[in-house]
Amino acid sequence: MTEATVRDTRTTLNRIGGLFLAFGAFLKNMSRNKIGFVGFLMFIGFVLLTTVGPKLVPEANRADLTAIYQPPSREHPMGTDSQGKDIWAQIVHGGLDILEMALLTGVISTFIGITLGSLSALIGGRLDSFLTTLADVWLTIPRFPLLAVLATLIQLKSMLTLALILSVLSWAGLYRAIRAQVFSLKERDYVEAAIGLDMGMRHIIFSEVMPNMMSYIAISFTFAMTAAIYAQVGLVFLGLVPLTRNWGVMINLAWTQGAIFFRDSVYFIMMPVTAIALFQLSIVWMSRSLEEVFNPRLRSG
Amino acid sequence: MSSTTAVPTTALKRSPVWHWIRRVTSNFLVRRLAKALFTIWFVTSLIFFLVRLMPSNPVEVYINELIMYYSLTYAEARDQAASLFAIDLDAPLYQQYFEYMGQLLHGNLGTSLRSPGTPVMEIIVTFLPWTIFSVGIGLLVSFTLGVGLGMLMAYKREVFWEPILSGIASVLSSIPSYIIGIVLLVYLGVYWGLVPIHQMRGSRSPGIPPGFTPAFIADIFFHAAMPIATYVLATIGTWILSMKSSTMSTLGEDYITVARARGLSEARITTAYVGRNAMLPLVTELAINLGFVVGGSILIENIFVYQGIGFRLLQALNTRDYPLMQGIFLMITVSVIFSNLLADFIYSWLDPRIRIGGGE
Numbered sequence: 001m002t003e004a005t006v007r008d009t010r011t012t013l014n015r016i017g018g019l020f021l022a023f024g025a026f027l028k029n030m031s032r033n034k035i036g037f038v039g040f041l042m043f044i045g046f047v048l049l050t051t052v053g054p055k056l057v058p059e060a061n062r063a064d065l066t067a068i069y070q071p072p073s074r075e076h077p078m079g080t081d082s083q084g085k086d087i088w089a090q091i092v093h094g095g096l097d098i099l100e101m102a103l104l105t106g107v108i109s110t111f112i113g114i115t116l117g118s119l120s121a122l123i124g125g126r127l128d129s130f131l132t133t134l135a136d137v138w139l140t141i142p143r144f145p146l147l148a149v150l151a152t153l154i155q156l157k158s159m160l161t162l163a164l165i166l167s168v169l170s171w172a173g174l175y176r177a178i179r180a181q182v183f184s185l186k187e188r189d190y191v192e193a194a195i196g197l198d199m200g201m202r203h204i205i206f207s208e209v210m211p212n213m214m215s216y217i218a219i220s221f222t223f224a225m226t227a228a229i230y231a232q233v234g235l236v237f238l239g240l241v242p243l244t245r246n247w248g249v250m251i252n253l254a255w256t257q258g259a260i261f262f263r264d265s266v267y268f269i270m271m272p273v274t275a276i277a278l279f280q281l282s283i284v285w286m287s288r289s290l291e292e293v294f295n296p297r298l299r300s301g
Numbered sequence: 302m303s304s305t306t307a308v309p310t311t312a313l314k315r316s317p318v319w320h321w322i323r324r325v326t327s328n329f330l331v332r333r334l335a336k337a338l339f340t341i342w343f344v345t346s347l348i349f350f351l352v353r354l355m356p357s358n359p360v361e362v363y364i365n366e367l368i369m370y371y372s373l374t375y376a377e378a379r380d381q382a383a384s385l386f387a388i389d390l391d392a393p394l395y396q397q398y399f400e401y402m403g404q405l406l407h408g409n410l411g412t413s414l415r416s417p418g419t420p421v422m423e424i425i426v427t428f429l430p431w432t433i434f435s436v437g438i439g440l441l442v443s444f445t446l447g448v449g450l451g452m453l454m455a456y457k458r459e460v461f462w463e464p465i466l467s468g469i470a471s472v473l474s475s476i477p478s479y480i481i482g483i484v485l486l487v488y489l490g491v492y493w494g495l496v497p498i499h500q501m502r503g504s505r506s507p508g509i510p511p512g513f514t515p516a517f518i519a520d521i522f523f524h525a526a527m528p529i530a531t532y533v534l535a536t537i538g539t540w541i542l543s544m545k546s547s548t549m550s551t552l553g554e555d556y557i558t559v560a561r562a563r564g565l566s567e568a569r570i571t572t573a574y575v576g577r578n579a580m581l582p583l584v585t586e587l588a589i590n591l592g593f594v595v596g597g598s599i600l601i602e603n604i605f606v607y608q609g610i611g612f613r614l615l616q617a618l619n620t621r622d623y624p625l626m627q628g629i630f631l632m633i634t635v636s637v638i639f640s641n642l643l644a645d646f647i648y649s650w651l652d653p654r655i656r657i658g659g660g661e
Contacts, residue, residue, distance in 0.1 A: 035471075136336065137336070137339065137340045137343050139589065139592070140340050140592055140634070140637055140638050140641050141340075141344055141592070141634055141637075142592040142593070142595050142596035142633055142634060142637050143592070143593070143596055144593075144596035144597060144599060144600075145595075145596050145599060145611075145614060145629075145630050145633050145634075146630065148599060148614070148615070148618055149348075149618070149626055149627075149630050150351070151618075152618050152621060152626070153351065153352065226475070229477075230477045233477065234477070234479060234597075234599075234600050237479065237600065238599065238600065238603065238615060238618075239619075240618065251483065255483075262491070266487060266491070266492050269483065269487055270484075270487060273480055273483055273484060273487075276477070276480060277476045277477075277480050280475050280476055280477060280480075281472060281475045281476065283475075284471075284474075284475035285471075285475075
């Protein structure tokens with residue numbers, strides 16, 4: 001081994017060690033807020049369930065009419081549905097859609113929010129007053145009915161279209177939060193220095209301003225995620241969006257097949273309902289910890 | 302808000318007319334009203350162009366449908382569609398737009414496609430009041446209860462039930478409203494059978510004449526009970542948590558200490574000093590929440606088969622009744638805007654600084 005390779009290995013090892021340390025610090029900060037940490041663990045659990053789970057649990061394709069509406073048992077941990085299909089398998093296979101969609105919407109709408117919010121606050125003037133008024137007006141439009149109307153005008157078949165529309169519809173809230181934050185950051189010396197040195201808008205937004213409002217961005221991201229889940233599952237439940245097999249579709253099926261008439265179908269409808277409720281809860285709770293991780297001033301003790 | 306008015310000449314500035322104009326335009330309520338009208342115009346235009354510029358133009362879709370099912374000629378189908386949508390299809394788009402706006406000012410929203418001859422406005426008038434009633438009562442109850450509980454929790458932080466209530470509020474505020482609705486229906490209505498959900502369907506029972514009679518009032522509350530319960534549970538968590546943190550920060554203010562030092566009674570401090578100030582951010586939140594709750598009524602009303610505007614909207618969506626869904630969406634927006642206006646008035650009453658300062 002030459003000296004160079006030894007040095008290389010060492011730096012690589014150092015880097016990996018550094019990563020571990022950073023991850024450890026992240027975990028430590030996450031665990032400062034107990035509820036937040038519980039939410040974080042739940043969220044990780046859901047991510048594993050929807051990504052790794054489908055590889056371990058076979059799909060529930062086999063209908064078994066002799067075993068419909070079974071209560072939970074060793075064979076069917078969550079019981080069976082109206083066709084005798086295993087509910088647990090459907091839960092495992094039905095979450096990826098929702099998770100991907102939520103992340104996608106989170107990324108797109110956070111990007112729109114950051115860009116418009118920072119531009120508005122940094123450039124100011126006409127652009128700022130125009131965007132502020134537009135956001136004000138936009139916020140009063142009831143979003144879900146608009147989305148439902150749009151769903152009949154546009155074919156919302158692909159996930160990307162739906163995510164884009166959701167992000168565009170929810171830009172105003174994020175824009176407002178981020179604009180207010182940038183306004184307060186604008187006065188700081190380092191941002192003024194960057195503006196004075198004429199470093200370019202992209203550098204100022206993404207290298208100077210953004211890293212200092214990571215907590216806001218993280219919170220906005222989780223808000224966008226929960227709003228996306230609400231809207232997507234809502235649309236699917238109403239039968240306005242043709243999507244295959246997810247928790248929303250399961251609720252819709254249980255609903256249309258008479259969950260309001262049969263006591264037996266309580267597992268069929270309550271399992272996806274619980275999954276969605278817990279998933280939302282995990283994201284909201286996790287956001288509390290994220291706030292502390294990215295905003296050291298909030299850390300108590 | 303930055304003032305965008307041009308700098309007037311000094312002569313004009315001194316004239317009484319200018320002074321009067323300034324007073325009117327800087328009036329908080331006048332500005333809010335202008336904003337509300339602007340929003341209504343914006344939404345109307347947005348929907349108008351969305352519906353007409355979409356790849357699947359509903360007017361064309363309807364014409365094709367008429368040709369297919371009723372074997373009309375293109376011209377006949379076109380005439381019929383034009384009369385139903387209350388627009389002249391041959392006119393250029395901008396003319397159609399002005400036409401539509403003109404009709405709208407006269408309260409004409411066109412005619413329903415699926416129940417021919419029924420004006421859209423008439424359908425809206427029969428369905429909208431139920432939604433306003435159930436959402437209004439629901440929000441009123443949850444706001445009052447939530448504000449009360451939140452304040453109580455801020456005052457008594459050491460009581461054993463405080464963390465329990467906090468936890469419940471946090472869970473309720475994170476779960477989508479329709480999930481709460483489904484859980485209520487499945488457990489109360491089906492699994493435990495405590496509530497006669499099938500009799501509660503609809504917005505009122507047939508046979509009871511409307512009016513201010515005890516029987517009628519009891520009946521409409523019976524039918525609206527489940528939607529109201531859902532709205533209360535879905536929103537109360539937010540009020541409790543916001544009011545608690547808002548009260549806690551208000552309690553630390555200097556003017557509270559001063560009020561105590563002046564020997565004011567605790568009741569007066571709680572209502573006029575703490576309560577009034579702590580409620581301010583909640584009124585803003587109420588305004589934002591309103592649109593969300595009214596929007597969610599599509600889901601809630603369909604879960605409980607409550608015949609409000611959300612229930613009718615889904616029917617219109619499923620049958621592709623475009624004039625109707627356009628009209629309903631517009632009216633939902635208008636009612637949200639007016640409730641926002643109401644929230645603004647409440648705000649300006651609670652916080653005179655807004656009225657006098659004229660700022661945001």
